[in-house]
Every structure is written in C-alpha cells, then in structure tokens.
C-alpha cells in the first residue's frame with residue numbers, strides 16, 4: 001500500500017460513490033477504499049428515493065443497476081396518518097409498461113429501485129474499482145492516527161487468514177464512510193446530537209417467495225409501510241423472489257413488552273392482514289436481525305484534512321427511506337468539494353463550509369420531517385403518549401396550521417427537490433401528504449391569487465455552492481429568518497421572471513418562454529409543474545407576496561399536482577378474520 005490522495009474508510013454506498021466520483025472527475029487522483037467485509041454482504045436499508053437515480057446516472061452506473069433486475073419502485077402504499085385505509089404515494093402517476101432493461105430517461109427519471117444491498121453495494125464498489133480506485137476488501141481500519149485535528153494516517157490490517165502486520169496508510173484527505181460505527185468520527189472526538197425524542201429499534205428478516213401486493217408493468221411495484229397500533233412494518237420486494245420484511249418499534253415499548261424480538265416479529269406479521277396474506281406461502285430465511293435506529297447528527301462534518309460522509313455523519317429514521325439518498329448525495333458533493341479544493345478556483349474555507357452546512361441542514365431537515373410523520377400518525381393507537389411526546393419535544397403541536405409552519409421552519413425552497421420541497425419530497429407532494437398525515441387541506445395561493453410581488457429587499461445576499469457535474473458553482477442566493485433562496489432549479493427560472501412580471505399569466509408565459517423549442521412536451525409540463533410548486537413555496541417562505549385582483553383572471557392548476565398522493569385502488573385487503 002502506498003501514499004494516496006484520498007483514503008476512504010468503508011465501501012458502502014457513501015464510500016464507493018465518493019471514490020467513483022473522485023476518479024470520474026479527476027482520474028489522476030489516487031483513491032483507496034478500505035472495507036472490512038468481502039462483498040457481497042447483506043445490509044439493511046433497501047428502499048430508495050428517485051433522487052438516487054440521478055446520482056447513479058451521473059456516476060455511469062444506472063444501467064448496471066437496471067440490469068441487475070431489481071424491482072422498480074414506482075411509489076409506496078401506506079397505512080399511516082389520520083385514516084386506517086390504505087393510500088398511495090406515486091413517483092409516477094401513470095406508469096406505462098416497457099421492456100427491461102430500460103434506458104435512463106422518460107418515466108424512469110422519476111422512479112427508484114428496491115435493492116438487495118448485497119448485490120447493489122457490490123455493483124457500486126466494483127464500479128469504483130473499474131473507475132480506477134484501489135479497493136481493499138477484508139481490510140479493516142484498526143486505528144486512526146491523529147495529531148490535533150489532523151489525521152496522520154490509518155492503521156489497516158487484513159481481517160483474517162493473513163498474518164501480515166498492520167500497515168500505516170497515508171493520504172492528503174481522509175473520508176469516514178464507515179457508516180454507523182463512525183470510525184474516524186469517534187477517533188477525532190466528534191460528538192453527536194440527537195435532535196429528536198424518536199428512539200426506535202428495528203427487527204427484520206428476509207423471505208423467499210412472498211407475493212407482491214401489487215405489480216406495475218414489468219418489474220414495477222410499491223413498497224408497503226403498514227402501521228400497527230404500536231409500530232410499523234416495512235415490506236420491500238428486493239428481487240422477483242426475495243423480500244425484506246421488518247418491524248420498527250419504540251425502544252421503550254420493546255423494553256416494557258418483556259418479549260423477545262422473535263416473538264414480537266411473528267406477532268406483528270400475523271397481526272397485519274395484508275402482510276400475513278402475502279407471506280402465507282413464503283419461506284423465511286431465518287436470520288433475524290435487530291438494531292437500534294436512533295436519529296442523530298454529528299456536531300462537526302469535517303476537520304483539517306478529513307470529512308464525514310454518509311451514515312457516519314448522521315442518520316434519519318427509516319420511515320423516510322432516505323439513508324442511501326443522504327449517503328450518496330453527500331458522497332457526490334464531497335468528491336466535487338475535494339476536487340475543487342485542489343483546483344483552487346474558490347476559497348477553500350467557503351467550499352468546506354458549504355459541504356459541512358449542507359450535510360448538517362439536510363440531515364436535520366430529514367429528522368424534522370420524520371418527527372412530523374410520527375407525530376401525525378393516528379394509527380399508533382397504543383402509542384398516543386409516544387406521539388404526543390415527539391410532537392411536544394419537537395415543538396410541534398398538532399394544530400394543522402402550526403404543524404405546517406413548524407415543518408417549514410427551515411424554508412420550503414430546497415435544491416434536492418428541484419426547487420421546492422422538504423427532505424427531497426416536492427412541495428406539492430408534501431402538501432398532499434399533509435392532508436393524510438394531519439388532516440389539513442390548505443388552499444393553493446397560486447390557484448387563488450393572480451398578483452405575485454417579489455420581496456427581496458430585507459434579505460441578505462449571499463453566495464451558495466451548487467454542485468454540478470464535477471464542479472462547484474457559486475450561485476446568487478438570499479437569506480432571511482433562517483430561510484434560504486438559492487437561484488437554481490425552478491427558483492433560478494422563476495426569480496428573474498418575477499423581477500419583471502407580477503401577473504400570474506405573464507409570469508407563467510415568461511417561464512414558458514425559456515423553453516421555446518427545448519424539451520419534450522412532458523418535460524416542459526413537468527418543469528412548469530415544478531415552477532407552480534416553487535411559486536407556492538416562495539409565498540409560504542415569505543419571498544413573494546400573493547394578492548388577488550378581481551379584474552384579473554385566475555389560472556388553472558396543473559392536474560398532475562393532485563395525482564401524486566391518493567387513496568389506494570388496486571390492493572384488496574383480506575378480511576382480518578381470514579388470517580390465522
């Protein structure tokens with residue numbers, strides 16, 4: 001082993017994605033990944049969000065993942081919130097059947113995968129190797145050698161079957177992508193914060209030949225998230241024959257139950273009529289696993305020559321299925337940060353601050369959103385005190401209007417959602433979810449107003465990093481009351497138009513003009529929809545004032561905005577009594 005530019009601890013999604021992007025955008029970098037396991041190895045956390053598909057595509061690995069024939073995740077079906085009827089959240093409202101393997105384009109831009117992590121993580125790690133990273137499997141990082149806030153080297157050794165002495169590896173930069181153990185984070189004495197009272201444990205196993213609740217086209221399905229009175233079950237098909245089924249419970253409930261995980265797991269699966277019917281003829285693999293899954297965020301994301309990336313930096317409750325998204329988005333941004341730091345086009349401290357702040361903000365926003373999901377779940381009939389406590393500790397009272405404002409404390413303008421949203425969910429989706437989670441059906445001001453005035457006078461002008469393909473761009477941005485407005489995505493399209501127009505029909509015409517001749521009809525419609533949502537979020541965040549003039553017409557809202565979340569139509573639930 002030799003001297004490296006970047007040494008990465010851990011070959012999970014964060015480590016392999018970071019290594020892959022480093023090599024893709026600067027093939028002269030010497031990058032090493034140290035992974036204690038030999039892949040393939042099982043790992044919990046299999047349900048993705050569509051934002052990962054963009055990262056996989058940019059990394060050049062989407063087609064390989066598609067060829068692995070993982071189920072296409074077209075959305076999720078829930079028993080959750082203020083109704084115990086099933087409802088759906090659809091990434092693609094009208095998924096059209098098409099042959100697989102498909103290309104990354106059209107409707108597949110908006111879908112995700114449900115991945116068997118043994119297979120998925122290996123494809124990613126092999127891809128990093130193909131891009132030129134040195135990958136050392138079955139090689140454990142035993143010790144982080146430090147001098148103050150600087151890492152001086154990593155002491156690494158083969159895991160077994162080899163009596164070589166540990167060696168010291170040195171690099172210019174070190175990345176902790178070791179996941180939950182947080183090897184470097186702990187070595188550097190970085191504390192973690194738990195900004196929520198949500199403390200759950202997870203119990204899971206894998207099943208062969210469980211039925212799918214629903215099949216959508218070739219290989220498409222939705223994951224199931226089923227509330228019980230005291231917790232919830234995930235049901236995630238990972239291949240045509242293998243399914244991950246897990247149970248999440250509050251740690252306190254688990255302790256008080258006096259039951260063993262096996263007993264709780266069996267009881268839960270037989271209690272939910274739909275899950276019980278889907279596994280009636282299935283075989284369990286029989287490797288029950290448990291873990292605590294408490295949300296946390298590291299107090300620091302980086303030091304003199306080191307960075308935290310992925311789950312070592314923070315974790316948000318699995319209800320959002322966001323772990324891989326957080327890990328792979330961070331890995332992409334970190335790779336580009338390191339490359340730009342070497343390039344010297346931007347001040348180093350600004351690049352580092354942007355990376356650190358962005359991760360901290362994103363993880364905290366996800367934790368807040370998870371609190372919102374739990375606090376609003378009326379299906380937790382045995383956990384009323386638990387949900388009340390979460391709501392109270394989070395500062396979230398269950399009055400719908402307050403809850404909405406609380407959710408938007410950090411602002412609804414968000415780059416990960418293409419302009420506006422929360423935790424990667426678009427603003428329109430979050431509005432629709434609001435109806436099912438806390439029974440609040442707010443009106444859209446873009447449907448009820450026709451004059452929109454930009455209000456940037458009292459905002460502070462700042463410069464924010466936007467991560468493009470292999471580069472960081474400094475982009476005009478504003479800050480006010482802890483909220484941010486970066487002129488990128490839909491906001492980047494809308495703000496220049498709002499600087500010259502106030503009438504809604506002219507604003508939308510101005511937006512449309514930017515697409516003259518560019519993009520398919522579907523793409524233009526999709527982008528227009530993003531702009532409507534973004535305008536609504538600009539109003540909600542106080543960047544734009546909306547008014548109504550009786551002399552001017554209103555505009556019609558795009559229908560698609562209302563089709564993303566709705567009551568389930570295609571799953572027939574078995575009668576409870578029929579299940580033994």
Ligand SMILES: Cc1cc2nc3c(=O)[nH]c(=O)nc-3n(C[C@H](O)[C@H](O)[C@H](O)COP(=O)(O)OP(=O)(O)OC[C@H]3O[C@@H](n4cnc5c(N)ncnc54)[C@H](O)[C@@H]3O)c2cc1C
Pocket residue numbers: 009010011012013014015034035036037043044045046047048049139140141142177178179180181183202291292293309310311312318321322323324325327
């Ligand atoms: C119950 C539960 C359910 C979840 N559900 C989902 C979900 O549905 N969707 C989702 O996106 N996410 C989910 N997650 C989260 C997801 O699993 C993680 O966020 C994701 O794996 C993080 O990726 P990572 O690369 O940061 O860490 P990991 O995937 O954990 O990878 C870290 C790697 O580092 C290696 N390593 C550790 N220590 C050392 C060492 N000393 N030396 C060398 N190598 C080392 C490990 O072997 C491992 O391969 C869930 C998590 C839990 C607990």
